[in-house]
Amino acid sequence: MARISRAEVERVALLARISLTDEESDRLVREFDSFLDYIDTLQEIDTEGVAPTAHPLSLPTPTRPDRPAAAMNVELVVANAPEAAESAFVVPKVIDTEAEG
């Protein structure tokens, strides 16, 4: 019995905004299975009351003066876009598509 169903893999793929072929979904069900079994070794460890690490060093958060500075060259930034109009990125219509997710 797989730990994670095909429907669940497909739900995660929608969350991650990646479309999968049937073949990829089947393979991922198997790979999730062996990977989750491996990760589960962590459940052996008692971590009651242990603070999670987000940053490995205990250093103070540095601050800096809030001073105005030149922004990046907008033309160069927009030049990388697959589709742009003046200084804006162009995307497909948003309405009518959100029912999916």
Add this chain to the structure above:
Amino acid sequence: MAEGIGTLRELRAALDAGETSSVEIVSRCLQRAEACQPVLNAFVGLRAEAALREAEASDARRRRGEVRSPLDGLPLAIKDNLVQSGELTHCASRILEGFVSPYTSTAVEGLERSGAIVIGRTNMDEFAMGSSTEHSVAGPTRNPWDLDRAPGGSSGGSAAAVAARIVPAALGSDTGGSIRQPASFCGVVGIKPTYGRVSRWGLVAFASSLDQIGAFARTAADCAWVLEAIAGYDDRDSTSIPEPTPAYSGALDGDLSGLRLGLPREYFAAEGANAAVVKLVREAVSELERAGAKTVEVGLPHARYAIATYYSIANAEASSNLARFDGVRYGHRAAGAKGLTEMYRRTRAEGFGEEVKRRILLGTYFLSAGYYDAYYRKAQQVRTLLRGDFERALESCDALVTPTSPEVAFRLGEKTADPLTMYLSDVYTVSANLAGIPALSTPCGFVDGLPVGLQIIGPALDEATPLRIADGFQRLTDHHEACPGAFA
């Protein structure tokens, strides 16, 4: 083929003696890079014209007596995940096809400021996710010591380019061993500094709490020079360490007497590593003892959970970081999609390779409602315990000494079918990233003609001690001078 390139220190001496010019050195590098490319595939792009122009400017500075630093006029390569203004950066991925950076990363700015010359970008696993440089849209890089084997990864192009004497040094990034493991497989020196020592501004993010930029070279002394150019506080990276950069070169005095070296028993266990690899590492330890170092056995009880901890955290952070590749602002966009969601999904399906998709999906699962505590938070808690192990171990010694990898370079294709076996190749390197502490790999001999790396791990903020030990070891041995036969 153009003759192999010397070390940074050899080239500096030749420049200072007036025996050569930066233009001559850079031309030779570019010729050798071209000649080696069909065999090694170490580069994804060269910037010949710009590099030669910069070499001319450096030669003019030298004639005027205005040399900026020891690196002025010397060539380096950078990994394809570090941006440089006006240059392509692809992260070896289809999704970043055609991306020209509008700005320069802090690390590359450091090279430019010191007068060093970037000759090109090196191949890597897509988005630095891999341990073999096989997951690249540009095809795999080959190991100069055996062309049927992987150079390690993800910074395999940088390691191979230094090993094949194409460049004297190169930059890489190390999230779980991506500098040290390829350094070990290719027989060169590779250092990952303390987390935050080198600014991550302009490094394409993979796992932000683990990523760190570092250097490859043929000697520890050359690595010190590169690190001095790229390290330092940067207010554009909030995790950058607000401390002055130590003078690494000044610490390399060759004196190993009285140093206390910790040998983690878990890293020398019989079931873990190739016995011939462990034997060479033990011989290296004996060499250091003969030079006056003392050894002490230490324990890292949570070390066996490092890979599971690492892949939980790295995949979760990657899924979040790679959300930005959506076909809107840069790179590839799928054609003909009806609506925004379909455009995102098809762009990402077409643009990312198999391994990157696998990791994004696992990471998304770990961070999804109902699973966050069981996976991401749990791994962050185990990370705290593992950090504690290292802090305690480093109280009783100055540095830890271990094998860099449990094995020598594996064959191309040997591990691509089973992702988990590929992940286990990083079993000795991921912990330094989890603990945020500096670590390097330096050559310590050969098994069946393939290089073996000795890993030296120091306490937080102290890159100087591992560099000093590696430099001392190199004064006593010649493993780092060996050159792969086909590239001699």
